Amino acid sequence: MCETSYRLYCKGLVSEEVVKDETRQIGGFGVAICDPEDNRLYEMKNALGDEESTQQEVAELAALVHGLKWALELDLGRVTFFCDDSNILEYVTGKAEPNESSVATLVKEVALLQSRFSSCEALPASVTVSSGGITFVLEHARAAIASQIRWREGHVYMETCPICCEDVSCDNKFEVPGCFHRFCVACIKRQVDEALDWHKPVKCPSLGCNLVGSCAA
Numbered sequence: 001m002c003e004t005s006y007r008l009y010c011k012g013l014v015s016e017e018v019v020k021d022e023t024r025q026i027g028g029f030g031v032a033i034c035d036p037e038d039n040r041l042y043e044m045k046n047a048l049g050d051e052e053s054t055q056q057e058v059a060e061l062a063a064l065v066h067g068l069k070w071a072l073e074l075d076l077g078r079v080t081f082f083c084d085d086s087n088i089l090e091y092v093t094g095k096a097e098p099n100e101s102s103v104a105t106l107v108k109e110v111a112l113l114q115s116r117f118s119s120c121e122a123l124p125a126s127v128t129v130s131s132g133g134i135t136f137v138l139e140h141a142r143a144a145i146a147s148q149i150r151w152r153e154g155h156v157y158m159e160t161c162p163i164c165c166e167d168v169s170c171d172n173k174f175e176v177p178g179c180f181h182r183f184c185v186a187c188i189k190r191q192v193d194e195a196l197d198w199h200k201p202v203k204c205p206s207l208g209c210n211l212v213g214s215c216a217a
């Protein structure tokens with residue numbers, strides 16, 4: 001029996017996205033399975049189903065279920081998975097009980113899947129040697145969402161900018177490094193100009209995203 005413990009990173013996201021004139025709740029997830037040195041061996045990204053995209057905690061747990069099922073299919077006996085969401089970590093380690101039944105059902109499913117490994121431990125993402133794995137699956141989850149909100153016009157893929165609601169080609173969208181939110185170039189430029197005018201750090205303009213850019217302009 002191999003003693004190697006694989007490292008599993010999962011990220012589920014739900015996001016309110018504007019597609020043409022319609023606002024929709026879209027879910028996506030990313031999974032990465034790494035060796036003990038954090039080298040990526042397997043990775044996937046995909047859309048979450050409607051019932052998996054009802055709220056953020058459900059999306060996170062659904063991503064974890066997808067990741068654990070995949071690790072079982074690959075017959076990885078020992079797995080450590082990392083949670084960057086403290087609530088989820090408390091649920092899956094039994095330190096807290098979720099209130100909502102949809103969340104509780106998924107927590108039970110995670111426990112059941114965990115029991116099928118020879119060892120399957122949950123750790124906070126803060127203990128990982130690098131944030132690479134978590135950042136990577138976040139990027140995958142965002143890409144899975146982005147792929148569901150674009151449409152084709154001729155040879156060009158189009159997306160709606162969530163700030164100005166203009167439809168722009170995907171090539172004309174800027175992706176914020178770190179959180180991977182996407183906006184049209186004009187909106188990003190306005191954000192950067194304002195920050196420079198007021199001598200403030202450049203922030204990601206997505207509502208509720210507190211990422212501060214490392215480089216201005």
Ligand SMILES: [Zn+2]
Pocket residue numbers: 161162163164165166183184185186187188
């Ligand atoms: Zn815009």
Ligand SMILES: [Zn+2]
Pocket residue numbers: 176179180181204205206209210211
């Ligand atoms: Zn952001």
